[in-house]
Amino acid sequence: MMVRRPALEVIDYIRQTNFDQLAIKYVIYGRKGSGKTMTLNHIIHHCQAAGWLIVHIPTANGLNLKNKYDFIDSVSHEGMYDQPTSSTDWLKQFKLRNERFLKELKTTEKYVWNKRESTEKDQPLLSVLEQGLTRPKNATDVIGVLLKELQLQSYNKQFKMLYAIKAVNGLFAEETAFRKHGGYIIPVRELTLHMHFRNFLEGDWINGSIVTTVDYNLSYRQPKFYYTPFYLLGKKGFDHMDPFIPVFVDEYSDKEFESQIAYYQSKHWIQDEEANTEAGKLYLKKLSDMNPAELDKLVSWI
Amino acid sequence: MSTSLLKCMVVFWCISRVTQVRHSRYPPTFVEPVVKKESFETELPFDVSTPVKAAPLWRTSSFTYDPLILKFINIIQKKGEKDLASYLMRKTFEQIKLRQVEKVNTAPPGDLPEIELNPKKIFHEAIENSKPLLGLQNVERGGRTYQVPTPLKESRRRFLAMKWLIEAANNKEPVIPFYQKLADELMDAYQNTGAVVKRKNDLHKQCEANRAYAHFRWW
Numbered sequence: 001m002m003v004r005r006p007a008l009e010v011i012d013y014i015r016q017t018n019f020d021q022l023a024i025k026y027v028i029y030g031r032k033g034s035g036k037t038m039t040l041n042h043i044i045h046h047c048q049a050a051g052w053l054i055v056h057i058p059t060a061n062g063l064n065l066k067n068k069y070d071f072i073d074s075v076s077h078e079g080m081y082d083q084p085t086s087s088t089d090w091l092k093q094f095k096l097r098n099e100r101f102l103k104e105l106k107t108t109e110k111y112v113w114n115k116r117e118s119t120e121k122d123q124p125l126l127s128v129l130e131q132g133l134t135r136p137k138n139a140t141d142v143i144g145v146l147l148k149e150l151q152l153q154s155y156n157k158q159f160k161m162l163y164a165i166k167a168v169n170g171l172f173a174e175e176t177a178f179r180k181h182g183g184y185i186i187p188v189r190e191l192t193l194h195m196h197f198r199n200f201l202e203g204d205w206i207n208g209s210i211v212t213t214v215d216y217n218l219s220y221r222q223p224k225f226y227y228t229p230f231y232l233l234g235k236k237g238f239d240h241m242d243p244f245i246p247v248f249v250d251e252y253s254d255k256e257f258e259s260q261i262a263y264y265q266s267k268h269w270i271q272d273e274e275a276n277t278e279a280g281k282l283y284l285k286k287l288s289d290m291n292p293a294e295l296d297k298l299v300s301w302i
Numbered sequence: 303m304s305t306s307l308l309k310c311m312v313v314f315w316c317i318s319r320v321t322q323v324r325h326s327r328y329p330p331t332f333v334e335p336v337v338k339k340e341s342f343e344t345e346l347p348f349d350v351s352t353p354v355k356a357a358p359l360w361r362t363s364s365f366t367y368d369p370l371i372l373k374f375i376n377i378i379q380k381k382g383e384k385d386l387a388s389y390l391m392r393k394t395f396e397q398i399k400l401r402q403v404e405k406v407n408t409a410p411p412g413d414l415p416e417i418e419l420n421p422k423k424i425f426h427e428a429i430e431n432s433k434p435l436l437g438l439q440n441v442e443r444g445g446r447t448y449q450v451p452t453p454l455k456e457s458r459r460r461f462l463a464m465k466w467l468i469e470a471a472n473n474k475e476p477v478i479p480f481y482q483k484l485a486d487e488l489m490d491a492y493q494n495t496g497a498v499v500k501r502k503n504d505l506h507k508q509c510e511a512n513r514a515y516a517h518f519r520w521w
Contacts, residue, residue: 268403271420274365283364301395302366
């Protein structure tokens with residue numbers, strides 16, 4: 001498996017970070033299919049192996065698009081909307097990743113969910129999470145509580161934390177695919193789930209890092225012409241994210257291309273005799289324009 | 303004549319006579335083009351006065367070019383959605399390759415059985431195994447219709463094989479993606495088993511049973 005230069009660069013930065021300061025933001029950007037998500041995955045893997053707590057949004061763009069009948073009037077915030085299904089899905093993967101931290105960490109105050117149910121002070125955070133899984137109506141509020149607790153308790157320096165988001169521009173988008181009965185399209189600013197994630201992205205916590213990508217894949221009614229952070233995040237999102245370290249993911253270099261082809265060949269993935277010759281390699285190189293996703297698409301069926 | 307034009311003519315160097323006679327937009331003196339890089343070196347010198355047809359748009363000199371696969375894509379295609387049809391074909395090949403590579407990777411070390419990994423070869427073999435030798439033709443005699451066994455043209459045999467494979471895939475469960483079902487059928491036909499080979503054998507049996515009507519064949 002090849003770990004490419006942008007991933008190594010960010011991992012190197014993370015190793016040399018002074019964790020007494022506020023969390024540093026990284027924005028990974030690049031052309032379509034150039035390996036932004038793979039870079040992010042390598043960084044997540046590095047942090048997971050180092051025993052970090054991982055807060056991961058698999059695709060923020062997809063939150064505006066998928067489960068489009070999944071919204072209810074918000075329990076805690078008037079005039080806003082909760083997303084029970086998306087929230088419970090997110091809580092499940094969060095629990096799977098970080099169960100050992102959630103058992104150790106305790107709540108700092110009492111949370112009242114409704115007339116009968118509440119979580120006392122000094123209970124493990126896992127009991128808060130279980131509330132979200134058993135009562136999907138509270139799931140979005142549970143995410144808000146969890147993120148708030150993590151933010152407060154990061155100052156105790158008990159754990160290190162990685163906040164990883166794919167396609168962070170989805171949190172700063174305008175429109176969603178959620179349409180109410182009368183024809184009203186719910187904007188992103190009225191969704192509590194996005195609000196909680198945006199607030200956590202402000203980065204007023206320490207002992208961790210924020211690694212994000214910007215991506216126009218799966219974005220809903222957003223411009224899809226260019227790939228740079230300012231263009232995709234917009235003025236509002238850029239100001240929210242500022243300051244950050246941009247990391248550019250380029251297409252394969254000659255050496256990377258060779259090593260990727262060698263990897264495919266070692267896995268018996270390129271079967272055509274002519275494709276394995278020098279002329280065939282040159283053909284693949286020219287046709288894919290050294291783009292990793294295009295190369296994968298070409299190689300998949302020969 | 304300039305050298306660049308000469309080189310262009312070399313690429314479209316003739317190989318055979320014209321096949322299509324009626325409705326051809328070229329006079330019979332025109333010859334088929336050949337798209338081959340090696341012809342620059344091997345087939346020189348040539349007669350520059352020979353008129354050559356224009357090369358078709360889809361003809362390339364690369365290893366991805368395969369007339370049989372292009373034909374199969376055209377038969378899968380519905381409502382002119384060729385992009386979708388080619389996507390399904392690519393996914394089918396990927397599925398076949400995935401399954402065969404998995405067999406190699408999970409086999410115990412040491413005695414590795416002979417496993418064909420090239421999806422293109424499996425596809426060609428599957429089509430060859432699905433082709434029927436004989437077909438039935440309806441002939442009306444004395445108010446009754448008889449099914450007369452008849453040899454088929456090569457193009458008809460190829461078409462039937464492809465049509466049967468696609469129909470067999472479509473008859474399976476609708477929840478499974480089409481490319482997985484087609485990969486199933488192609489793998490079955492490659493091993494000379496499955497619904498398509500059975501359909502071919504049934505047709506052969508029917509031809510054998512209708513042997514008595516063979517004298518109705520006048521063509």
